[in-house]
Amino acid sequence: MTVSLVSYLLLAAMLFGIGLFGALTKRNAIVVLFCIELMLNAVNINLVAFAKYGVNANITGQVFSLFTITVAAAEVAVGLAILIALYRNRATVNVDEYDTMKR
Amino acid sequence: MSGEFIAFFVLAICIFAGAVFMLFMNNVVHMVFSIAFTFLSIAGIYVLLQAEFVAVVQVIVYTGAISILAVFGIMLTRHDGKEEEKKRSGHTIFALLVVVAFIGLIIWSVQGAPWGDHAADYDQMQNTKEIGKALFTQYVIPFELTSVLLLVALVGSIILAKEEDKSE
Numbered sequence: 001m002t003v004s005l006v007s008y009l010l011l012a013a014m015l016f017g018i019g020l021f022g023a024l025t026k027r028n029a030i031v032v033l034f035c036i037e038l039m040l041n042a043v044n045i046n047l048v049a050f051a052k053y054g055v056n057a058n059i060t061g062q063v064f065s066l067f068t069i070t071v072a073a074a075e076v077a078v079g080l081a082i083l084i085a086l087y088r089n090r091a092t093v094n095v096d097e098y099d100t101m102k103r
Numbered sequence: 104m105s106g107e108f109i110a111f112f113v114l115a116i117c118i119f120a121g122a123v124f125m126l127f128m129n130n131v132v133h134m135v136f137s138i139a140f141t142f143l144s145i146a147g148i149y150v151l152l153q154a155e156f157v158a159v160v161q162v163i164v165y166t167g168a169i170s171i172l173a174v175f176g177i178m179l180t181r182h183d184g185k186e187e188e189k190k191r192s193g194h195t196i197f198a199l200l201v202v203v204a205f206i207g208l209i210i211w212s213v214q215g216a217p218w219g220d221h222a223a224d225y226d227q228m229q230n231t232k233e234i235g236k237a238l239f240t241q242y243v244i245p246f247e248l249t250s251v252l253l254l255v256a257l258v259g260s261i262i263l264a265k266e267e268d269k270s271e
Contacts, residue, residue, distance in 0.1 A: 003111045005218050008152070011115050013209040017202045018122040024198035025191075028131060030176050034138050037169065038122060041145050044161075048154045057223035059233045062154045063242055066234070069157075069164050070249050074256035076169050080176040081260035087180045088266075 008049035016042035027094045029086075033079050040072045110151055117144035131177050139170040153225045156234050 019038030026032050044065045051061025087093055121141030125134045142165035149158035225233070238246050 002105055003107050003151070006213055007111065008148070009213045010210060011118070011148070013206055013213065015118060015122060016209075017206040018119070018126065020205065021198055021202045022126050024201070025195050026126075030173060030180070031125075031131065031134060033176075034125070034134070034173060037165070038125075038138070038141070041142065041165070044157075045145065045148060048149055048152045048157055051154065052152045052223050052225070053218070053221060054223075055219055055221060057221055059225075059237050062157050062230075062234055063237050065154075065157055066160060066238075067245060067249060069160055070253065073164050073169060074253055076172055077260045078256050078263070080172055081263035083176060084179055084264045093180045 005049055005053035008045060008053070012042040012045040012049070015039075015045070027096055029083050029093045029095050029098075030080075032095055033076065033083070037072060037076065040068060044068055107151065110147070114144050114147045114151065117141070118148070131181075132174065135170055135173045135177065138173075139166050142166045142170070153227065154230065155227070156231045 016039050019035045019042065022035030022038070023032050026035065047061045047065040047068065051057060051059065051065075054061065083093065086098065090098065092098075118141050121137045121139075121144060124137040125141070128134050128137065142161065146158040146161040146166070149155070149161060
């Protein structure tokens with residue numbers, strides 16, 4: 001019994017699903033941000049799996065996943081900065097209370 | 104039952120356990136610990152896929168930097184660290200339906216696709232060298248643009264998080 005490409009793809013799909021569920025249901029904005037990170041990680045697993053088992057397997061998949069990790073790190077930094085600025089103005093981190101544009 | 108299969112199975116269990124615990128824990132700090140565990144297990148998956156350099160970067164950036172940044176974000180915003188849930192069962196069920204449909208669609212299309220049976224065999228000792236060669240020849244312009252992006256993100260997040268000027 002060996003591990004095939006499909007196993008990795010299914011693992012990544014389920015991880016993406018968990019992240020999507022959390023991003024849709026959680027109220028704490030920091031947790032929502034981390035569910036988005038989970039989804040990005042699922043995409044990285046796909047990239048590295050295709051770098052090993054893909055039809056045109058080469059090192060490019062790993063290089064691309066490094067770029068994704070970099071952009072995700074920048075995204076978390078900017079996201080947390082926005083959250084802190086929002087918290088200063090609204091004194092809450094619950095995403096359903098950020099509804100100024102809905103009122 | 105090869106060793107690779109057992110390692111994949113254990114790592115997959117760890118990843119799902121961390122992710123699911125993150126969703127159902129009440130304390131936000133515990134959530135960060137469990138998601139750090141998930142990120143660490145994903146690094147193990149990368150080692151299994153012969154991507155050692157990506158695995159080390161994952162440990163440094165995700166389990167190290169991003170988890171610490173999350174703890175900082177929690178400490179700077181709310182001090183009780185608890186997440187009280189408002190009951191929104193209709194919303195949760197709808198989200199669950201969407202997610203299950205999405206995963207079902209992916210499973211259906213992944214199972215049906217002809218992936219073939221290739222496996223690139225990377226030299227275990229040369230992984231970092233290969234990545235360095237690709238990064239500094241073929242992908243040197245994206246690499247330099249990434250440094251600009253990181254600089255912009257650094258300056259932007261400092262300006263966003265800074266206390267606003269009271270005199271205005």
